[in-house]
């Protein structure tokens with residue numbers, strides 16, 4: 268059991284528990300039971316009536332729900348620092364860079380893939396990510412995709428089969444789509460919760476994506492889609508048509524795309540990945556336009572070695588506010604509850620009773636500081652299911 272009191276500013280994401288959409292409670296306390304679930308939240312002065320354990324006092328600091336990073340590619344080997352340097356020297360981003368990582372991933376041992384995924388998941392956890400989705404997609408053969416998903420399973424239950432990341436070299440697209448929908452899906456589905464397709468220029472077209480998502484759904488996987496990152500196209504319309512949990516990127520969107528996403532807001536989330544635009548010097552998605560139209564928006568890191576090699580959700584939140592027109596409240600909601608919606612999870616993303624005790628203590632006066640102080644590490648302590656998993660509690664009194 269864990270009881271935390273003296274919270275200056277607690278974000279619950281439950282409007283019934285506190286002020287505004289974030290359900291903010293001031294002078295608050297949280298109690299997590301032995302089952303790892305939140306048993307009570309309320310006023311700090313009341314905490315002793317709701318726990319038998321001695322409350323730890325955080326001295327007025329902020330507590331927010333753990334971040335839910337609903338889009339990462341943590342299973343790979345090698346890095347693409349030289350490609351990054353070339354891009355910063357003026358070369359455009361191309362989806363084909365994925366093949367560079369494919370070669371390094373195929374050459375790596377299972378232990379190396381697991382060790383790299385664990386290193387990055389630990390890095391994400393230290394910056395406050397308590398739920399993380401991890402995709403395959405750098406193996407691009409039956410055996411390499413299957414072992415990539417086994418490596419992903421070593422760090423999370425939210426695993427996604429992305430055999431349809433790009434067509435590997437020396438394969439024709441039609442036979443590769445057949446392979447993904449057939450033998451590869453059969454080997455990968457037991458290790459995956461989701462299936463995803465990179466539907467964009469240089470990757471898979473709308474008809475190929477529809478075929479692959481339908482095969483995944485038939486095999487019992489949930490569906491999600493990389494859509495409209497590099498250009499306008501039919502990705503978002505396909506995602507809404509198929510009822511995917513999330514259309515990810517949504518950088519190049521038409522008014523019609525936005526209408527479709529708004530009409531599907533209870534089914535399909537638009538997940539924005541602004542560090543991908545940051546690291547490729549591309550125009551940011553217009554979050555303001557999406558939110559004003561009624562679209563459900565999530566924020567995630569897209570952590571991958573090519574276009575977004577960061578696991579920092581605080582940086583993603585800061586970009587949401589500073590570069591995409593979101594308010595500080597909207598960006599935090601999208602990085603927590605929005606991510607949970609994108610993964611169709613109701614047990615994470617907020618701090619209400621019966622949700623998992625996943626929380627982050629920030630050394631700040633309010634969650635506004637995540638964007639107000641970009642690049643500064645404000646995360647002092649991370650708790651998952653009631654256990655301190657990163658950082659310290661020794662400042663607690």
Ligand SMILES: [Zn+2]
Pocket residue numbers: 338339340493569
């Ligand atoms: Zn991605």
